[in-house]
Amino acid sequence: MSQSSAESHPFRSRLGLSPRLDRVLLIGALGILSAVSPMATDVYLASMPDMSEYFGTTASLVQLTLTTYMIGIALGQFVLGPLSDVLGRHKLMVAGNALFVVASLGIVFAPTIEVVLALRAIQGVAGAAGVVIARAMVSDMTTGRTAAQLYSILALITSLAPVVAPLLGGVIATVAQWQTVFWVLTGFGLLMLACSVLVIPETLPKAMRSQGGMGRIVRNAVTVVKDRWFTLYALTFAFGFGSLFSYVSASSFVIQNVMGYSALAYSVIFAVNAAGAIVTAMLNTRLVKNREPRALLLMGVIGMSATACLNMILVLLGVVGIPTLILLFLMQSCIGFIFGNAVALAQDRAHAHRLSGTGSAVVGMSQFVLGGIVSPLSGLAGDHSAVPMVVTMAACALVALGAVLAARR
Structure with missing residues (x-):
């Protein structure tokens, strides 16, 4: 259609x-x-x-x-x-x-x-x-x-x-x-x-x-995953979510134990960062009327990768404080340009095969599987170090950037 x-x-x-x-x-x-x-x-x-x-x-x-x-x-x-x-x-x-x-x-x-x-x-x-x-x-x-x-x-x-x-x-x-x-x-x-x-x-x-039984369902899944562009956009979404979930899993320990903020201050910081993603997602719904989703997606992934990598470098150099919080806010604000556009582009490919439900299943499952993987990785060094969180965030962001760049070729 x-x-x-x-x-x-x-x-x-x-x-x-x-x-x-x-x-x-x-x-x-x-x-x-x-x-x-x-x-x-x-x-x-x-x-x-x-x-x-x-x-x-x-x-x-x-x-x-x-x-x-x-x-x-x-x-x-x-x-x-x-x-x-x-x-x-x-x-x-x-x-x-x-x-x-x-x-x-x-x-x-x-x-x-x-x-x-x-x-x-x-x-x-x-x-x-x-x-x-x-x-x-x-x-x-x-x-x-x-x-x-x-x-x-x-x-x-x-x-x-x-x-x-x-x-x-x-x-x-x-x-x-x-x-x-x-x-x-x-x-x-x-x-x-x-x-x-x-x-x-x-x-x-x-x-x-689609006609057929369980065998058809399995073949449908194979058909969708074999579509190169679908898989790359699904990976962009999944690893973008992985970067976000690394922050969600470890931020309470980093902001309270490492930076010394109170539980109330953490809640405020958490809410402000979430608001950044909400605002950019609303902005994306307006911009996408006149701009290609691919261009907005690339902009968001580049922004997320740049801020995540800069945060990782600063933390490895021992700089943990206000710059960390600013970069976390900017990184999460980039999410608003990533999730909707990546899902839309992946689902367009699944729709071309008349397998929207199968495509949605693969996208959703990859999201939750990756979230489950990065959660323990973000706390490998205990609850008094920010290094695992920022390294996991940067790694996921770079994989997402590689996937979206490969999809554009």
Whole structure:
């Protein structure tokens, strides 16, 4: 589907309101579906000690609930994305959202930590439906610059939700028991379910679906990954996220233990850096109307690489302080030009093969797998050194730059 055809025959929401209001509601619903599952990753971090005491278990076993969720959301994207190319988008999304509600409610009443571990894995698989299918739906509805605008919004939500979620969880943990967090997630799950049932339509007609069983799903994945440009843009997105997640994983130790700032000051710094990414993502949605996504992506990756490498050099030379914070802010601000454009360009290639769901699955899975890899790497030297964080950030940024440069050749 060309951009012009996609825009001249746009998909409408199920509500059938005026075109402008319909579009706003549809984008808002897709944004909610993209936000809740990533937010569920770590919103309960501040409640972990309470959970450990409640179940009479170790902190490490409670922390394992993070791992099972990450495994679930990665596997869920890998399965549900390609499956939606065969079965359609809407029914899978509704089923995933309903299962997310059941799993979240089950955790509230879980009798043992082992049950929580199992339900967190199920919650991750179910929650993946919102993220991976929402991304595929954008490819069904539009391509080109319009898609880049929408992906800028969805990619920012998906990436920043697990960054902002612990702040919300911290507020809840100060006034309520740990179960309250999962009651809140149950409520968000119901909101997702309402969006998928009442607002979001089926965007993949039967005539456009891929035919075949599990063998076809595997072959679809191979087809997408063998597309050189898709793989390079997917790598750009994944390693850009890796650079960001290195900061997310280690910044609390670096800013508080190494630089000596208080927990409140860290929260302010963290919020300011997140605001930088939000502002540039909003700017990107405007610039992409008149500029090529490839050019904006290159600008963002060059900026991220330059600031990350300069920060690494300064830290290795012993300069840790205000310059470090400024460069972290600039680096995170570059993210707004990277995520949406990289996803849009990768999904354009998947759409060319009529495999948007498969492409979305590969992009999403690579994001969470790389996030899981860089998290421990960023803390290799303990909690009193900034070196592992800045080295990991710079390495990921340089790989992303290499991928985007290779894609331009």
